[in-house]
Amino acid sequence: MGLNDQITRDGFVTTTVESLITWAQKNSLWPMPMGISCCAIEMMAFGGPRADSSRFGSERFSFSPRQADLMIVAGTVTYKMSWVVKKIWDQMPDPKWCIAMGVCTSTGGMFRSYPVVQGIDLFLPVDAYVSGCPPRPEALIKALMYIQEKVAESKPQLINLGKDSGDIRRSDLIVTP
Amino acid sequence: MALSNNDIIQVAKAVAADVSVVEHHGDLTLVVKAADLLDVLYELKDNPRTTFNLLIDITAIDWAKPGERYEVVYFLSSLANAARLRVKVGVHEDALHLPTSVDVWEAANWYERETYDMYGIIFDGHPDLRRFYMPEDFMDEHGTPLYPLRKDFPLMGIPGSLPLPPKD
Numbered sequence: 001m002g003l004n005d006q007i008t009r010d011g012f013v014t015t016t017v018e019s020l021i022t023w024a025q026k027n028s029l030w031p032m033p034m035g036i037s038c039c040a041i042e043m044m045a046f047g048g049p050r051a052d053s054s055r056f057g058s059e060r061f062s063f064s065p066r067q068a069d070l071m072i073v074a075g076t077v078t079y080k081m082s083w084v085v086k087k088i089w090d091q092m093p094d095p096k097w098c099i100a101m102g103v104c105t106s107t108g109g110m111f112r113s114y115p116v117v118q119g120i121d122l123f124l125p126v127d128a129y130v131s132g133c134p135p136r137p138e139a140l141i142k143a144l145m146y147i148q149e150k151v152a153e154s155k156p157q158l159i160n161l162g163k164d165s166g167d168i169r170r171s172d173l174i175v176t177p
Numbered sequence: 178m179a180l181s182n183n184d185i186i187q188v189a190k191a192v193a194a195d196v197s198v199v200e201h202h203g204d205l206t207l208v209v210k211a212a213d214l215l216d217v218l219y220e221l222k223d224n225p226r227t228t229f230n231l232l233i234d235i236t237a238i239d240w241a242k243p244g245e246r247y248e249v250v251y252f253l254s255s256l257a258n259a260a261r262l263r264v265k266v267g268v269h270e271d272a273l274h275l276p277t278s279v280d281v282w283e284a285a286n287w288y289e290r291e292t293y294d295m296y297g298i299i300f301d302g303h304p305d306l307r308r309f310y311m312p313e314d315f316m317d318e319h320g321t322p323l324y325p326l327r328k329d330f331p332l333m334g335i336p337g338s339l340p341l342p343p344k345d
Contacts (some may be wrong), residue, residue, distance in 0.1 A: 079339035114334030124269035
């Protein structure tokens with residue numbers, strides 16, 4: 001059986017490697033559940049059967065940061081905790097995204113006082129902010145869909161890991177669209 | 178036999194001369210001197226009439242006034258008598274020392290650490306008086322330790338006293 005016969009029988013798709021990679025990335029975002037306080041309850045509802053984040057390929061909460069590419073910071077971040085959040089963020093492999101879930105995480109919220117970081121964007125690059133105290137699971141799904149759009153628009157950099165690759169820096173891996 | 182407020186006052190006054198009493202809607206507060214504190218607490222716990230065997234909390238109040246600026250409050254409960262009691266002791270701002278009550282109730286350990294962390298009151302004889310919530314090196318730029326629940330501590334803190342991780 002020739003190639004022509006096989007193609008006409010089985011069908012075929014043309015795409016680019018880049019769009020194939022972003023398609024796979026955006027539909028299998030593995031969240032790192034950084035559930036620090038009450039927002040974590042709504043984050044669980046987001047993964048549960050009613051809101052069902054598995055419809056977006058994000059049901060696999062990764063309790064190890066090394067297998068995660070989306071950090072959902074859900075809760076009040078104190079100055080003491082900020083170092084822990086940062087340490088876990090640093091352990092996640094690139095490319096990675098971050099959702100600041102809830103007002104405490106986004107701006108400090110009602111905790112306008114000395115121990116609470118007034119927004120995690122003071123030490124983390126945040127891609128999506130979710131308002132609410134706590135936000136409904138639907139709001140978190142909206143943020144996830146926004147991240148998916150952002151992933152779809154990004155350009156994955158195909159790195160030659162051969163002998164000419166040299167040192168790979170984090171800045172080489174991040175491509176702003 | 179139910180434990181009345183008068184019984185509690187009698188038990189306390191038997192071991193300490195200077196005990197003043199505040200009663201508000203049936204809730205009893207004993208105000209004692211720092212020198213009598215341990216005697217009163219031991220007696221309230223060990224006397225078979227009162228048996229205040231449960232220490233609920235220790236905290237402090239900063240009245241923001243000269244002299245006896247702080248007041249340390251002990252919340253006690255007697256399970257056998259279903260009774261509650263507050264014991265208050267004034268602390269002078271020039272001598273921020275009180276004897277520890279860890280020997281009376283083991284539970285006092287963390288409460289005293291918390292009170293030390295928030296108000297800077299030193300409990301002499303405490304086995305492990307470290308900061309409780311705040312970092313060990315929580316101090317201003319002159320190296321003075323900071324105690325955040327004091328009235329002279331600004332609500333938003335002192336810039337630079339709590340470092341953030343670097344943003345890369």
